[in-house]
Amino acid sequence: MNWAPTSLRGRLLWLLSIGIAAVLLVQAVVSYRSTLAEADAILDVEMRQLGDVMQRAGSRMPAGIAAPEGSADDDLDMVIQSRDALGRVLWTSSPALQLPPTPAGFATALIGGQRYRVYTTGRPGIVVQVAQESDSRAEIARDLAFRMLWPTLLLGGVLLMVTSMITALALRPLARLEAEVAMRQPHDLRPVSLHGLPNEVRPLVQATNALMQRMQDAYEQQRQFVADAAHELRTPLTALQLQADAIARAPDDAARALALQRQHQGIRRAHRLVEQLLALARQDATQASDALIDATSVVRHVLEESGAAMRVRGIRMQLAIQEAVRVTGDGEALARLVRNLVGNAIRHAPGGGMLRVALAQRIGGSEFIVEDNGPGIPVEERDLVFERFHRGSTSEPGGSGLGLAIVRAAADSLHASINLGESSLGGLRVVVRFPLPRPLALPHQ
Amino acid sequence: MRLLLVEDDPMIGEALVELLHREHYAVDWVRDGIAANGALVSTPYDLVILDLGLPKRDGLSVLRALRERRNRVPVLVTTARDALEDRVAGLDAGADDYVLKPFEFDELLARIRALIRRTAGRAQTSYTRGGTVLDPVARTARVDGKEVTLSAREWAVLEPLLLRPGATLSRQQLEEKLYGWGESVNSNAVEVYVHGIRKKLGADFIRNVRGLGYLVPRE
Numbered sequence: 001m002n003w004a005p006t007s008l009r010g011r012l013l014w015l016l017s018i019g020i021a022a023v024l025l026v027q028a029v030v031s032y033r034s035t036l037a038e039a040d041a042i043l044d045v046e047m048r049q050l051g052d053v054m055q056r057a058g059s060r061m062p063a064g065i066a067a068p069e070g071s072a073d074d075d076l077d078m079v080i081q082s083r084d085a086l087g088r089v090l091w092t093s094s095p096a097l098q099l100p101p102t103p104a105g106f107a108t109a110l111i112g113g114q115r116y117r118v119y120t121t122g123r124p125g126i127v128v129q130v131a132q133e134s135d136s137r138a139e140i141a142r143d144l145a146f147r148m149l150w151p152t153l154l155l156g157g158v159l160l161m162v163t164s165m166i167t168a169l170a171l172r173p174l175a176r177l178e179a180e181v182a183m184r185q186p187h188d189l190r191p192v193s194l195h196g197l198p199n200e201v202r203p204l205v206q207a208t209n210a211l212m213q214r215m216q217d218a219y220e221q222q223r224q225f226v227a228d229a230a231h232e233l234r235t236p237l238t239a240l241q242l243q244a245d246a247i248a249r250a251p252d253d254a255a256r257a258l259a260l261q262r263q264h265q266g267i268r269r270a271h272r273l274v275e276q277l278l279a280l281a282r283q284d285a286t287q288a289s290d291a292l293i294d295a296t297s298v299v300r301h302v303l304e305e306s307g308a309a310m311r312v313r314g315i316r317m318q319l320a321i322q323e324a325v326r327v328t329g330d331g332e333a334l335a336r337l338v339r340n341l342v343g344n345a346i347r348h349a350p351g352g353g354m355l356r357v358a359l360a361q362r363i364g365g366s367e368f369i370v371e372d373n374g375p376g377i378p379v380e381e382r383d384l385v386f387e388r389f390h391r392g393s394t395s396e397p398g399g400s401g402l403g404l405a406i407v408r409a410a411a412d413s414l415h416a417s418i419n420l421g422e423s424s425l426g427g428l429r430v431v432v433r434f435p436l437p438r439p440l441a442l443p444h445q
Numbered sequence: 446m447r448l449l450l451v452e453d454d455p456m457i458g459e460a461l462v463e464l465l466h467r468e469h470y471a472v473d474w475v476r477d478g479i480a481a482n483g484a485l486v487s488t489p490y491d492l493v494i495l496d497l498g499l500p501k502r503d504g505l506s507v508l509r510a511l512r513e514r515r516n517r518v519p520v521l522v523t524t525a526r527d528a529l530e531d532r533v534a535g536l537d538a539g540a541d542d543y544v545l546k547p548f549e550f551d552e553l554l555a556r557i558r559a560l561i562r563r564t565a566g567r568a569q570t571s572y573t574r575g576g577t578v579l580d581p582v583a584r585t586a587r588v589d590g591k592e593v594t595l596s597a598r599e600w601a602v603l604e605p606l607l608l609r610p611g612a613t614l615s616r617q618q619l620e621e622k623l624y625g626w627g628e629s630v631n632s633n634a635v636e637v638y639v640h641g642i643r644k645k646l647g648a649d650f651i652r653n654v655r656g657l658g659y660l661v662p663r664e
Contacts, residue, residue, distance in 0.1 A: 243456070245550035246463055
């Protein structure tokens with residue numbers, strides 16, 4: 001059973017109530033006990049006064065006279081008896097009861113199965129005893145003590161009410177915060193106002209706001225990407241539509257054959273765009289990984305994949321791949337990076353052109369370099385080419401405009417840097433620098 | 446009819462040039478904003494098909510510059526941007542019509558014809574004189590109830606004349622409507638097609654204005 005409420009207000013009320021009840025209980029016990037003791041003392045004082053009065057009255061007190069006013073109270077039930085030096089009863093308030101001899105001062109005596117408190121005093125020739133039933137004394141004391149408890153109970157109730165009100169008042173900023181968040185639309189990721197919030201809650205709300213800002217950014221990026229993708233898909237679709245119209249309207253077989261061939265190109269382009277969109281979406285969804293990957297085998301594998309495309313275009317390749325180069329990150333991301341850089345180089349190199357691919361361990365990391373003898377990228381465009389859907393002046397026609405954006409995203413996830421430059425072959429030189437694999441990295445890196 | 450096609454995508458441009466040629470339009474194709482501006486400054490066109498997302502200079506800026514020069518050539522904008530503000534911006538910059546990618550060629554063609562008709566101030570598409578009824582949209586010709594077939598090139602010569610009956614067009618003007626850039630111009634092609642039209646529709650259907658050119662009389 002879980003007694004602790006999960007609401008802060010409930011928890012506060014619960015704990016405060018326990019605290020108040022505990023304090024009041026201690027107070028009640030202490031007060032009960034001291035009241036009991038006080039009542040006892042008062043009754044003793046009464047007995048002693050009565051005893052002293054009786055002793056002074058002595059034998060002159062005629063037998064059978066009514067008990068003095070102090071003992072008139074039935075509740076007090078005091079028994080007064082005086083005897084002479086020989087032990088003969090001079091006077092008694094209740095003849096039925098014979099008090100046994102008791103030592104001077106206060107004592108307890110058992111008479112007829114009842115406990116009595118007896119006060120004994122005297123002067124030469126006279127002994128005066130005042131006795132009272134212990135039970136009725138206790139009853140009186142308890143009555144008194146209980147009467148003293150009522151204000152404490154009342155106080156407890158009032159304290160609880162006040163506590164509950166103060167708690168509600170103190171937690172009002174939280175209630176306002178709750179209402180503000182509860183009324184939000186699902187896509188409303190604007191930061192929650194910190195105005196009037198207590199210091200204890202601020203860090204939590206600030207952290208939540210920061211999270212919402214990151215979600216908003218990611219959401220915005222995703223929205224922009226979908227809008228861009230929809231826009232970019234329209235171009236190849238328009239081409240396919242018009243190419244289909246051209247097939248339908250072809251006047252003769254030769255024209256139809258040409259139109260069909262063009263439509264095949266159009267379909268290949270649309271296919272490539274969809275592939276690249278998927279690659280980018282997958283790259284965006286890639287979680288950071290600290291796995292150790294064998295870059296050498298990833299590069300070799302991608303180069304094998306690209307072999308056919310290279311042979312078709314009659315492109316030669318110089319390789320300088322060092323063995324057992326390792327980097328930290330996601331293997332798929334590295335493959336995407338290599339595949340796009342090599343693919344770009346193959347597409348941009350002229351037929352019968354030349355490619356140079358190198359992978360090497362360096363001080364403080366490793367380097368992957370791809371060079372071609374294509375048109376290169378003008379210096380002023382080098383920052384722009386990594387933008388999604390950017391097409392530069394030297395882009396191949398029908399390109400997706402995504403290749404380098406995928407490379408950049410993959411490099412980011414691998415903590416790698418990219419540098420574009422001119423190759424001694426005449427075209428583009430892309431250098432990707434990877435940091436040392438994490439288990440080998442120095443602490444300050 | 447001579448059209449300027451401004452389109453940066455090679456596949457779309459290639460397909461449109463071929464399809465429009467087959468519909469007897471003379472088409473000049475440019476692939477960027479600067480080339481489009483140059484072509485518009487130097488050549489009179491009957492219509493411009495303008496893609497808005499262009500390299501070097503964007504389509505909207507080309508369009509604004511065109512209207513600032515008081516050039517009233519009809520402009521049909523094609524774009525892949527479908528947001529309302531994009532469409533409004535295009536029309537505000539001076540576009541006459543708007544077609545969203547992807548589109549079918551038939552739709553583009555219908556919009557081209559409608560724009561050319563509207564620019565000539567004619568909502569009506571057919572031309573009737575004597576026993577001859579011509580419909581350049583449906584490409585049908587009847588002489589005394591009998592159907593006559595005209596070739597695409599003959600229509601290309603006839604159409605500009607039918608748009609402005611009574612107005613004289615020079616041989617050179619008609620040649621421009623027949624050929625786009627890079628097409629070899631046959632020096633007496635217009636005469637050949639006018640001859641063919643006269644044989645089919647009657648010797649006086651197209652009249653010679655000596656030293657000036659040709660005209661089709663009002664209905």
